[in-house]
Amino acid sequence: MLAIPINQDNSPEAVLDILCTLKVRDVMTHPILTARPSDTMRQIQQTMKKNRITGIPVTDTASNLLGIVSMDDIISALDSGWIDDPAGLHMTTKVIVLQETMSLSFCVSYFNRFSYGRFPVLDSDSKLVGIVTASDVVSTLLVALNREMEKIEQTSASESQGAAETGPSGERVIEFPTEPFNFEIAGQASTEIKKLLKAAGIDQSVSRRVGIASYELEINQVIHSAGGVMRYVITADTLTIEARDRGPGIPDLERAMTEGFSTATDRVRALGFGAGMGLPNTKRVSDTFTIESSPGGGTVVRAGFTLKPAPEGRTP
Ligand SMILES: Nc1ncnc2c1ncn2[C@@H]1O[C@H](COP(=O)(O)OP(=O)(O)OP(=O)(O)O)[C@@H](O)[C@H]1O
Ligand SMILES: [Mg+2]
Structure with a gap:
């Protein structure tokens, strides 16, 4: 697998901006070649060879994704003597997909988390609209980075996008809304907060933990709640994340806090979530943690952190 050398924790602000602003639909290849389940593995191999590609999604006539045939599947078919069988019998059906409105940061983390060379892209109706390979991401990033470098030379750093206010005791309060399955804005809050901590010179070990907790709680709102x-x-030495949503609430908090427990649907799991690790991980990385929820009502999770400055002489 081609590993993309971007670590979100210590990337320059310009890279983070690009990762959040650009969407999967901006980098994906489309329209794409697809195969039908009745096509033979040999026919697919020939299409792959002719078009110099290493994987083809298999769809029905209504653009629903049924599976994918990769070079590995072709090699297995040749080895096992089923190269003349229909693809429907031998394609890979457990496919991790991206949604077209997700930001590029999702894309990059998927290449790090899953060892696949490509991800099919679905629209909001779950229809196949494109495919993303690591090289699509790299080439788009290079162009965008170049453009960003030119901009940076001309203007000063951009303002944080969240609605910010200053509370009565001088603390800073920043809020970001979340909406169900709106990946257009999902992840934005976490990225902005990490940028802010970085600019404030907070130690990376702290901002990394804040980033993990924030991201998990934010995604939970996007995939499990009504928004x-x-x-x-933020005070001089503390940061509290309060994730508050409009329901449906969590019926059994103890189960929800158990590693591996998840009510994620197949749609959510296909998007790479649903390991049941978000809440336990959030608790683990936070200095203080509380969760309240009432079935039918909303859920409020609070994760607190003690902020400490990065060691002298080290740029965070
Ligand atoms: N904001 C929320 N509203 C309603 N239910 C929630 C919310 N957050 C979590 N849950 C419930 O708690 C379960 C456990 O959450 P957790 O974040 O640990 O795992 P997950 O989101 O299912 O998977 P992962 O976070 O590993 O992708 C969820 O499957 C869901 O049932
Ligand atoms: Mg979760």
Whole structure:
């Protein structure tokens, strides 16, 4: 697999901006070649060879994704003598997909988390609209980075995008809304907060933990709730994340806090979530953690952190 050398924790602000602004649909290849389940593995191999590609999604006539045939599947078919069988019998059916409105940061982390060379891209109706390979991402990033470098030379750093206010005791409060399955804005809150901590010279070991907790809580609102608000209260030496949503609430908090417990649907799992690790991980990385929820009502999770400055002489 081609590993993309981008670490979100210590990337320059310009890279983070690009990763959040660009969407999967901006980098994906489309329209794409697809195969039908009745096509033979040999026919697919020939199409792959002719078009110099290493994987083809298999769809029905209504553009629903059924599976994918990769070079590995072709090699297995040749080895096992089923190269003349229909693809429907031998394609890979457990496919991790991206949604076209997700930001590029999702894309990059998927290449790090899953060892696949390509991800099919679905639209909001779950229809196949494109495919993303690591080289699509790299080439788009290079062009965008170049453009960004030119901009940086001309203007000063951009303002944080969250709605910010200053509370009564001088603390800073920043809020970001979340909406169900709106990946257009998912992840934005976490990225902005990491940028802010970085600019404030906070130690990376702290901002990394804040980033993990924030991201998990934010994504939980996007995939499990009717939407809500990610609220960050920052004082000179503390940061509290308050993730508050509009329901449906969590019926059994103890189970929800258990590693591996998840109610994620197949749609959510296909998007790479649903390991049941978000809440336990959030608790593990936070200095203080509380969760309240009432079935039918909303859920409020609070994760607190003690902020400490990066060691002298080290740029965070
Ligand atoms: N904001 C929320 N509203 C309603 N239910 C929630 C919310 N957050 C979590 N849950 C419930 O708690 C379960 C466990 O959450 P957790 O974040 O640990 O795992 P997950 O989101 O299912 O998977 P992962 O986070 O590993 O992708 C969820 O499957 C869901 O049932
Ligand atoms: Mg989760």
